[in-house]
Amino acid sequence: MKPALPLTRRESWRALAAHHKKVGKLHLRELFAQDPGRGERMSLEAAGLFLDYSKNRATDETFALLVRLAEEAGLRGRIDAMFSGEKINSTEGRAVLHAALRAPQGAVIKVDGQDVVPEVHAVLERMAAFCAAVRGGGWKGHTGRPVKNIVNIGIGGSDLGPVMAYEALRHYSERSLRFRFVSNVDGIDFAEAVHDLDPAETLFIVSSKTFTTLETMTNAETARDWLLRGLGGDRAAVARHFAAVSTNAAKVSAFGIDTANMFGFWDWVGGRYSMDSAIGLSTMLAIGPENFRAMLAGFRRMDEHFRTAPFDRNMPVLMGLLAVWYGDFFEAQTLAVLPYEQYLKRFPAYLQQLTMESLGKSVTLAGKPVACDTGAVYWGEPGTNGQHSFYQLIHQGTRLIPCDFIAFGRALTPLGRHHDLLLANMLAQAEALAFGKTLAEVKAEGTPEGLAPHRVFAGNRPSNTILAERLTPETLGALVALYEHSVFTQGAVWDINPFDQWGVELGKALAARIIPELESASAPAPGHDSSTASLIRRCRHMKGA
């Protein structure tokens, strides 16, 4: 469904712009004073997650207007189109069906007339059988020893999800297995990952949708050399020590991997939306098939909520609309994601790809320049560490940085007072950001005149707080799906394609040209700007060429 008018000329956009003039300066102190029930009222539960969105610079009217914006953007039709397998990734001619990866057995989702759900479950079952063999010690390496180390080789979407999920669900992982993740083409990544591993006990999972990615194939070849060196050079060893996750059977087989140990997925799964496909093989090896299925169930619950809940009670929709509100009307450039949960330490990095690769676009679906700012810079670190570094700027700097706080009511490993201290800090930060401390309050504490302005906290810094009872595979699935669908909502409002990533291509192509220029014995022919040419000369000189 094509919206009739460009975004910024639509009625809802203009109404929001006028409304922003009216409420943009309202302080959260006033909003809370006017409505004592605000904290409870502006909250929502879905798929095991609780969202408090009351500390946002928004009134009931703001939310009503934002919902109108979503409606005018045709969000409902776009959601239906995604879930029914339409080729909404129009620049790549593909359906977008990560939701099918967690569809229950028996559901019917068709792509080009073909129901994809049975294939999804067939792959999940093969993954489960493989995991049972490896985890149970039945899978033997080339010398007859069971696997103790699992090294996932992949990059981007074939790495960030697996790393994040492994770290997030470590509590549930099989501790007798060691997991490592290699992504960077910098050889140090591989060297450090294997320096203390015995090849006879090591299984590599080469995770690459295309099986052509420079970094992954370079690391996979280095891994194969390392393995063969360590096991006496018999190429038959490769089949016992390598599995692949890919859509490219020919290339997997050419590499020497037995396609019986290849786990497939489909072109309708985007890299950054693939952690719940076979790309999650390392996750399943770590936490076991049952926990993996529980994670899928969490995704599914959030999918259902997103698909069916009215927009004004829809968690991903509200979070996506708030991101639009701050980015386009308050000119916020960034958004901080602050998990108060050490296991989620890689969650901000994961979200960076999900949000920024998806929403870093400047043309609409029709190829016209967008009329407003699109994706924000997402960043963050786990609390409380961030409090002792960059929170200063969030509290007292000149920029508006909306924050998402994430925490869990119960610790997975309760240790003395730790969890209460952790939660108290998170609650305090959100409170301090919203309400601040006035000059009068600072002075009333007896602060010397000259110091008082330095100790003022303006407040009015918005945040969401997401709480769940415990970090479980299911809550992780729901949390990831929450952000996936928030991204979808933002993409729909901006009328951009959140499923392609053409912006990564130019650098790749230029690197392919520079590689031989660095490696060749003779000086490269001219053909670069003077800066790049001189840097190439210097690099060649430094490596002694």
Ligand code: G6Q
């Ligand atoms: C994600 C991108 C990208 C991709 C990597 C790895 O949405 O498509 O990050 O996941 O470039 O690609 P391969 O899995 O094909 O190696």
